[in-house]
Amino acid sequence: MSDPSQRPEEPTGAEQPFVSHLIELRDRLIRCVIAVGIAFAVLAIYPSPSGLYDLLAAPLVSHLPKGATLIATNPISPFMVPIKVTMLAALMLALPVVLFQIWAFVAPGLYTHEKRLVYPLIITSTVLFFIGVAFCYFFVFGQVFKFIQSFAPKSITAAPDIEAYLSFVLNMFLAFGAAFEVPVVLIILARMGMVTIEKLRAFRSYFIVIAFVIAAVVTPPDVVSQLALAIPMCLLYELGIWGAILFVKHTQAPDADSAGASSSEPPSA
Numbered sequence: 001m002s003d004p005s006q007r008p009e010e011p012t013g014a015e016q017p018f019v020s021h022l023i024e025l026r027d028r029l030i031r032c033v034i035a036v037g038i039a040f041a042v043l044a045i046y047p048s049p050s051g052l053y054d055l056l057a058a059p060l061v062s063h064l065p066k067g068a069t070l071i072a073t074n075p076i077s078p079f080m081v082p083i084k085v086t087m088l089a090a091l092m093l094a095l096p097v098v099l100f101q102i103w104a105f106v107a108p109g110l111y112t113h114e115k116r117l118v119y120p121l122i123i124t125s126t127v128l129f130f131i132g133v134a135f136c137y138f139f140v141f142g143q144v145f146k147f148i149q150s151f152a153p154k155s156i157t158a159a160p161d162i163e164a165y166l167s168f169v170l171n172m173f174l175a176f177g178a179a180f181e182v183p184v185v186l187i188i189l190a191r192m193g194m195v196t197i198e199k200l201r202a203f204r205s206y207f208i209v210i211a212f213v214i215a216a217v218v219t220p221p222d223v224v225s226q227l228a229l230a231i232p233m234c235l236l237y238e239l240g241i242w243g244a245i246l247f248v249k250h251t252q253a254p255d256a257d258s259a260g261a262s263s264s265e266p267p268s269a
Contacts, residue, residue: 028101035097040090049082052089053162056169059141063149064158071159081162088170092130099126117191117247124243125184128236132180133173140176140228147224172225175218179233186240187247197248200241207237 043052057070072078091098099122110118152158189195195203215230 025105028105032094032098032101035094036090039093040086043086043089043093049086053082053085056085057162057165059137060145060160060165063142063145065149068158070162070165072162074163077161077163081166084166092133095126120247121184121187125181128180128184129177132176132178132232135180135228135232136172136176140172140225143224143228144220144222147222148220172219176229179214179229180236182233182236183240183243186237187244190244190248197241197245200244204237204241208234211237 043049047055061069072081074080103119103122106118107115149158186195186200190197190200211230211233212226214233215226219225219229
């Protein structure tokens with residue numbers, strides 16, 4: 001008989017019938033929708049959709065000429081745009097609950113060493129995304145709008161459209177939120193064995209060029225916003241190398257730690 005100590009690591013959850021998976025998935029999706037709905041209701045009461053949009057527009061309004069405001073060129077924009085902002089804010093507010101439901105659904109099918117990788121990455125990626133959005137709102141917007149208004153001719157009165165501003169804000173939030181995920185991407189690539197730490201270090205100079213190219217493409221054509229995106233990406237690349245070293249070391253499968261072999265295949269759904 002084989003030695004029980006040499007058996008491959010067992011998944012932490014037993015296999016379930018396909019229908020049971022669908023029922024569990026449905027229940028967790030319902031919980032996600034309820035969480036978003038509750039967050040939307042709370043935000044609709046306070047600070048209200050109009051209050052949220054005023055908060056979102058504050059960095060731009062503070063740099064407009066005195067007495068200038070945003071305008072609405074679409075008749076229903078004053079109603080629909082604040083509702084969209086409230087929905088997006090509700091999604092972000094309920095994001096921890098949504099991610100927890102996703103984690104609870106997939107966790108039973110993961111090995112223990114896989115959980116040591118996935119769970120920290122979910123938390124880290126969420127935190128980094130919010131940090132990227134906050135960095136964009138509190139620092140980048142103020143500098144960008146100040147820079148742009150300094151170039152505006154005196155014969156022009158700035159009056160941006162509220163829908164155009166919302167589109168601009170969403171693009172910037174996504175760009176900075178995604179850019180701040182660089183460490184997570186490096187950790188995943190290193191943990192999957194697609195790259196080595198040595199290759200990541202050797203690729204550093206190329207990534208600096210790539211970071212500035214990405215910043216030039218996804219941000220407005222001004223130096224401030226491009227530097228504000230490229231420089232953090234370069235710093236986060238260094239952080240990602242450091243994080244990859246730690247994650248690869250502490251999330252190896254037991255058989256990989258002892259014999260250098262890869263871990264057993266994950267259980268089928």
